[in-house]
Amino acid sequence: MFNVLDMVLNHVGYGSSIFLPPFNPFSDPSNFNNCTNLNHSVPFVRTQLEEWTQWIVAQFSAHLLRLDAAGNIHPDFFPWYANTTDLVAWLEVGADVALVQQYEQVRDGAEYSYQGWSMAAAMNACFGLLPESFQPDIGCERLAALRKELWDMKVDTHNLGMWVENHDTDRFLTLRDNLPAYRNALAHVLLSESIPIIYYGAEQSMAGSLSNNTNRSPLWETGFSTAGPMYRFIRTLAWYRWWMTLGWETFDVRFTDRRTFAFSRGNKLLVVLTNGNYSEAVPRPAEYRLSGLDGFAGARLCDALHSGFCVDVSGNGIASVTPSPDDEPLVLVRQSWVKDEEFFTPLEHRPNDPGMVMHVALEYAVPHMGLTGQLQYGGLGKVVETFICHTARPMLVCAPMYAPFYGPDGRLAGDLANSGPLLSMTAVPAGPTVFFLLLDSDVFRNRTRGTIYQHASEDEELAFFSVFNQAVAHTLRVASLQLHDYHGALSLLYLPHQLPLRVLLVAHNADYNGTWHLGTAAREAHVYDMLNVPINAHTRSLCEHSGRFNMLRPVLEHMRTVQGGLGVVAVSPRYALRAHSKFSMFWDLPHACVIGILNGMEDSLGEVAAAAAAADPNAFFARKAAARLAFQEAKGLQVGEDFRLLVFMGRITHQKGCDIIGLAARTILKQNRNAQLVMVGPIGDEYGEQAKHALEKVSADFPGRVWNGAGQYIMGADKEQLCMAADFFLCPSRFEPCGLADIEFG
Incomplete structure (x- = not known):
């Protein structure tokens, strides 16, 4: 202020x-x-x-x-x-x-x-x-x-x-x-x-x-x-x-007479004002011919005040503007910058529970529709699912709708086509209601759990985050936001800054934070245009860090200037220290304001672990041996009680160190004749591809001793069977914010 x-x-x-x-x-x-x-x-x-x-x-x-x-x-x-x-x-x-x-x-x-x-x-x-x-x-x-x-x-x-x-x-x-x-x-x-x-x-x-x-x-x-x-x-x-x-x-007068005053502001805004002093003797003109609009050449301008009026500016910067029949001002901006009326509705007049928190995530679950793992790529989705199933307060989940929501004809499946804008479920009996605000767009609907983060080109990636963040801003209904990683952090840039928002960022993995190199003026203009953000000193201060467009920057600046530096939570205390010390975008926040809490573990997993600890060891190992034999037979491995399964299950990426497994596999199998190697999970980068190809060669040289599931998901009963069958859990991660795989393996 x-x-x-x-x-x-x-x-x-x-x-x-x-x-x-x-x-x-x-x-x-x-x-x-x-x-x-x-x-x-x-x-x-x-x-x-x-x-x-x-x-x-x-x-x-x-x-x-x-x-x-x-x-x-x-x-x-x-x-x-x-x-x-x-x-x-x-x-x-x-x-x-x-x-x-x-x-x-x-x-x-x-x-x-x-x-x-x-x-x-x-x-x-x-x-x-x-x-x-x-x-x-x-x-x-x-x-x-x-x-x-x-x-x-x-x-x-x-x-x-x-x-x-x-x-x-x-x-x-x-x-x-x-x-x-x-x-x-x-x-x-x-x-x-x-x-x-x-x-x-x-x-x-x-x-x-x-x-x-x-x-x-x-x-x-x-x-x-x-x-x-x-x-x-x-x-x-x-x-x-x-x-x-x-x-x-800049301010430029474009037209004036006794009853009209029109001006432009740079290439951002064209305003046509009138005093409405018309009569039979002095009728309202049919149109105003405005020239000199070279900065708008070829653009379609529409009234930000929702009159429905639009005008196309010619290639030589001329526009014929029809005056408002009600003598209202015309505030003409580029069509993509027109916000709907609800966007400007104060939070207190939007339907919501004052205690509700809006969770913004790309991975999640809709348990009452049977959609859980199908909407999750990794641990982030598991954490969001835990919130959904165990929340103690009203919760609104804002997330994209992926391929599992659609039928073969491309239409929404089941009752979704006729449902209202909000789905709802009760998290626990007699507990708070969880609402789902699901976003339907062409950039989301063909994606499966394995392709949530895959983009054919940089422009496709920019379009994906542009649509998602603008949709989050347009649908905001509450005063409290919980952002799961950087994916929705850009939404604050599209919101009126007067909104009294409380924002929490859960940093699941700050090594991925949505950045694009800018470099040249043309490159900068392209990135900003794809994200539908105007370029000026103010937006640069909110979006750029170390020469790159950084999606986390707007939310971190909000925390610094509005929330006293508070609002960043990492998924473990150790990772909070790493994030603040390694990533300079956090350095404007006080060190003590980046805190860590351990990722949640569902009660059911804790119960399984407790039951296993209390069980008869002989019965437990008998179950383990049976699971190993069943898995070997199902996946075409050599079947035998003497083999021991070395298992990697998770995202196959550089961070997870899967390329190390690919390099070490031949030596491991050669020196340990009773070892069998299993690697399964979605491929996330070129290192994952390298690991997959390396394991294919090893598998050919060691038949029956390698199951190469790189690029595949394992879930449900198959996943439980593999966890029980595993003798060794491989975790060559270069770093782990707070891995869930070790929790799942018990």
């Missing part, structure tokens, strides 16, 4: 000579020009104001100063005063632009701008139909004319304070009771190049007059509704300003 300190430097209050002593330290009449206005040419007055300013800025951690009634102070004072502080100051000056010129003539490089009345007067002339007394009545053309005057004076309009009403004016809706005109004026405030200032109550459509102080009515008498149309309107435009970082974009 940024603090603006509103300061009064021109006077000390009402009074006369009899009140001077209480005005300490300004108790000498020479400190005043008249009864109350200070004489800013007096060195003592300047010194006192300098010391007081430094003290009060330190007290309130101010970021910007607003200097009230600056028009009552001689312009020569401000260059000196601005140089006594590191902060930029807004000077409140009157509506006559000639006053601004006086301050510009003495600026001499000093850092100040204006929270002036001139632009407010021009907006009221345009949208409020209230021409200025000292200017010709030219309607909305006044906005363009005033900008030219300011630019000619070398005023940087990006630093102006932009407003259309404040505590010293009638509210807009009192001057003109017309909500569309009000929305047009506020769109100019929020989307122009200057710093927007929205007077409280605008979001409640408050009216009020200066003459009876109703323009300052307390908000608690009106109530603060976040469900009304004006609140949503302001929220929507504020989000687009933030998302597109419009403060950094």
